[in-house]
Amino acid sequence: SYELTQPLSVSVALGQTARITCGGNNIGSKNVHWYQQKPGQAPVLVIYRDSNRPSGIPERFSGSNSGNTATLTISRAQAGDEADYYCQVWDSSTDVVFGGGTKLTVL
């Protein structure tokens, strides 16, 4: 089955740029989606199809996907960006696959 690998945690200084990676075999050939989950809340879609932002998501959130790595980039990080972030793809054999999740800490 297809697997996605994320770092357990990423730290970023306030106002700096955070990058969260999602690794998978030839993930560049798949559509990658990213979700933000704050404590006690349901996940929220922040990037879809590699690099598209849903309405209401700040331009500070961007994404890229190539080769074996997809990346979620958060520019000018704010305290309110502290959350768990999950990448997700659709796999033909198992439908939805999630990465293990990355906890973002803003210092």
Place this chain on the structure above:
Amino acid sequence: EVQLVQSGAEVKKPGESLKISCKGSGYSFTSYWIGWVRQMPGKGLEWMGIIYPGDSDTRYSPSFQGQVTISADKSISTAYLQWSSLKASDTAMYYCVRPSVTTLDYWGQGTLVTVSS
């Protein structure tokens, strides 16, 4: 406005049965798949399975096949997730989701299931 509204929190004993629900509104319920996601305490998101309410076509993740049953009643725009015999390890938050192609663009608010003797 698309909404998925889930049933309330449940506290059950091991061995009991349970059925939780997810009511869709604001869109054609029979035209979109509905899926279920488990999140155990302090852990990540796990895909459980999916149903197409239009014809009740259902697919399960291998990890959940035989452990739960996913169903839907299109007459009341509601999807269900049920257990016949709960275990303590079923304690988790459960989310219903509505995929749009490959994206999970709408999520329910979650239903917390606690299984304890």
